[in-house]
């Protein structure tokens with residue numbers, strides 16, 4: 001994966017964040033999503049790649065842009081062939097309601113290296129590098145918490161589980177409380193929730209629970225770049241979703257390890273904060289034509305972790321970046 005291409009990814013998520021953020025708290029999640037999608041799509045076409053969207057806004061008949069299978073980028077004869085996973089706005093509800101931790105996010109890998117995850121729920125487990133190898137999605141949460149507290153050298157009462165705040169996680173919540181561990185409930189955005197396990201200054205030692213499978217692949221790329229562990233099991237809710245798994249060539253009961261979700265060692269990841277979060281600042285509109293962003297860029301091959309703070313002069317942006 002070309003190192004300059006990886007830096008260019010920041011431009012794509014920045015553009016999506018800048019435009020998505022205009023909709024903060026305005027109660028219109030579709031408009032927020034659309035703004036982020038349009039900007040991401042336009043910016044991709046300025047980049048020298050022969051890209052295929054493998055995780056995107058839906059099937060071709062559901063989404064006019066960034067649909068699964070869409071070919072994007074400049075697509076010269078010698079442009080690198082890469083697979084792209086996007087979520088132009090992870091946290092559409094959060095943006096609409098003026099909430100925190102929404103991001104514009106994408107991941108890339110050489111052609112054929114990202115799992116084509118269908119849009120359904122996935123049961124997930126993520127831990128950072130220090131907890132890698134001691135937990136398993138197949139083990140009871142109690143065993144995982146004991147193993148993690150040993151590996152991290154933390155008292156159980158200091159272990160923090162990150163989980164989407166959903167009624168379907170009530171059983172987990174009860175069991176975690178019984179063990180004496182803490183829970184950080186997130187309203188949305190389990191890509192950031194998984195990434196939190198890799199940064200000491202953000203609260204969260206393990207992410208568990210179910211969320212979107214596409215977001216699972218995005219999180220897996222980030223965790224692979226950061227040296228963490230991620231596992232996922234697809235959760236089709238009915239026969240229709242089971243049939244979709246079959247059509248897409250993915251298995252329902254299989255534990256997908258990080259290496260199944262992201263093959264090889266050449267993936268990369270970028271996320272720009274849309275609304276304020278613990279890890280990334282949101283877009284801050286400073287004055288009529290000036291806004292700031294913060295972007296996390298990860299490159300698996302070197303393990304480099306970049307936080308890019310940018311000041312944007314919106315009146316000087318070329319057409320493709322507006």
Ligand SMILES: O=P(O)(O)OC[C@H]1O[C@](O)(COP(=O)(O)O)[C@@H](O)[C@@H]1O
Pocket residue numbers: 087089090091092093164166187188189190191210211212213215
């Ligand atoms: O809200 P649900 O149905 O529990 O789904 C959880 C999923 O939704 C999100 O919170 C937000 O996703 P979108 O904003 O892209 O729709 C994901 O991060 C998460 O994986």
